[in-house]
Amino acid sequence: MGRWEPNARGRLARAALELYSERGYEQTTVAEIAKRAGLTERTYFRHFADKREVLFDGSHSLQALLVAAVAEAPASAAPIDAVAAGLDALAGAFADRHEHARRRQAVVAANPELRERELIKLASMSAALADALRRRGTAEPAASLAAEAGVAVFRVGFEIWVASAEACDMAQVLRDGLEELRAVTAHGRAGAARA
Template sequence: MGRWEPNARGRLAEAALQLYSERGFEQTTVAEIARRAGLTERTFFRHYADKREVLFGSGELQELFVQAVAGAPESASPIDAMAVGLDAVCEMFADRHAHARKRQAVITANAELRERELIKLASVSAALADALRRRGVAEPAASLTAEAGVAVFKVGFERWIGAAEGRPMTQLVRESLAELKAVTAGHQGAPADGGSRGGDA
């Protein structure tokens, strides 16, 4: 039986992100990641299939997003159920701003990782659409709402990790959702200060 390594997965993830930031994703090897974490390559492969999976291996975001949408009040409209999911996901990122910025910088710098990120988001969208269908939302509304939810998350997240942005991610994502609602309601766009967003649904 292998030696138990406390928080091996987290240590490997942190070591990998440090190395990717310092040296670049392509230049970093699994052996270097394991060595930086004080672990073995064998331990690395017990937790991750390859060095990309250190950045994408956790299904935590998708699971949390889907569960929150599924658990929204039965009376909630599809977009309001999506809003419940968005709030839950924002909470997950509450204390991870520096980590999220560093991870995104690594992904942005590599075409293969950018493609993988798009695949991941497509998977999240498909899972959200399925959750909405289970709530009784018909097609194409389920898929459209799921895609909109992912787009709102993506825009809000990118604003949150922006260098000049100091506001909470929850606020930025809610603003993005309000903008989407304004656009679909036929307005030119919601005011920048959020003054007339109110309780419009």
């Protein structure tokens, strides 16, 4: 086995996605993933806790990127505008990864256990985002509401982006989602004022 070859983690992630796409998540074993990557099961478990985590490997990096972008937004930015800066940063992380994201999403969507893990990831992202907004001085419940709205925009925008046949600009999809959210809330306020 070629354990000395570089990028074992990346090779394992590619092999897992290939096998999950070909055979299905439940039908694929860690041994098969390691073999396809030219590595051992032991090497697999040095990098990933279980066969599920290989699909969520970048979650912490994405969350850190989101939080950093929110923290770096201008101090004068409204909470939702700081969230928009975070969403722009997230979109940049997906540049040139459309096909990979499509394949990964298909695997996740086909398995209840993976869908649950995806929801946990999004909840963690929302909590980190709310914390970043609180550190900027946003009070509750505004910080949590803006964070939840931002994660909802990301989730819906991501689904639109991966469903598109060709790679489109994810940043624009997320900006459009934020504008839709603003329009919905502005319309709701106008309707309430008329009532």
